[in-house]
Amino acid sequence: MCDTCGCSHRPESLVQIGLPGPILARNDAAAARNRERFLRAGVLAVNVLGTPGAGKTALLEATLDALGRDVRAAVVVADLATDNDARRLRRQDVPVLGLETGTTCHLAATFLEPALARLPLDDLDLLFIENVGNLVCPALFDLGEAAKVALVSVTEGTDKPEKYPVMFQHTSAFVVSKTDLLPYVEFDTAEAGRLARRLNPAIEVIPLSAKTGEGMEGWLRWIEARRRTS
């Protein structure tokens, strides 16, 4: 059991990704360096969080398709044990870097920092960081990003913001994904939004379906507004 995250680290997984040593102070120092690096390069970094299977990769696929060559984007994608998502995203003709975290339940700024050195940051406008699928732990680790986005799909239940408050306290946007499934499930988008705003009045609620494209324009507008203000 390592001293970074008692719940799920195997020490060897930390060695694989070059991370010895402890916890949040170290994380925050690395996050500050990452943030400075993003600012210097003029890159908007967006940390994409959510439950396993909420559709993070599908959203990024649809986003990269929509942005086309107008925006120079790249993706860092974290996964416990596979490069499935990285392989999906590599079809999009943008730089994609897969990070296997072993049993580690979140990305940390200290994991991300050495990965950034392998990306052409100065030639990018936008970096998506797809986090490990987990609605608890990743919320607490600042990566140096400009914004956090949390995905919850309509199949997961209206009360998720209330049940996972830390995530929604830390995110700028709440993407309600898979709205194409709304006819088949009980999900109240307005109420879910209300619960999220109760925790975080500034949070933007963006319902969409990456599959049908419904609502994607709201998400693309959100990215564009962030790019203009970053």
Place this chain on the structure above:
Amino acid sequence: MCDTCGCSHRPESLVQIGLPGPILARNDAAAARNRERFLRAGVLAVNVLGTPGAGKTALLEATLDALGRDVRAAVVVADLATDNDARRLRRQDVPVLGLETGTTCHLAATFLEPALARLPLDDLDLLFIENVGNLVCPALFDLGEAAKVALVSVTEGTDKPEKYPVMFQHTSAFVVSKTDLLPYVEFDTAEAGRLARRLNPAIEVIPLSAKTGEGMEGWLRWIEARRRTS
């Protein structure tokens, strides 16, 4: 940051649930005491794990309905911040104990141990322990249960066992939930089962819909078989 689980604990949440002190050795000692307590009482304890929104509570509601008064059941239900699930289950006329874990991303045996003292274990046949919604961390914490069950819904993608291997290495049954949504999503139940069995050849794959009742008989048979052999 506490010394139990660096990723997500606020010390005050540990105080709330009466848990000072460190990590897995302490957890395993408490798990051994819980296991001994379950054996002495003749209670089958089942640890129910899965993603947020996979339908853990809905499965338990349907299960308690189906078991009726033939089996003396109770539920311990963990949640970060609400008693929503505990309130749903309390409608079932069985003892239900809600544990709020704060920002802690999993149940530990040390959390469970004091809770067990508040349940009439000697008058029970079956105890369901609904864990925090998280497909990573809870798998590593033995609670003293007889069996772990992992839920993944068909909306979450076929490759989940491969992407969250630790969970499937530690579970006796893999419940593929929300099969009523199969017509509307791309999910290959046979392939998901194959991926889970590659990690854990003994795992039982049980597709079901708690909403329509389809497949519930397989789940109830699994419980009954466990009860006979425990």
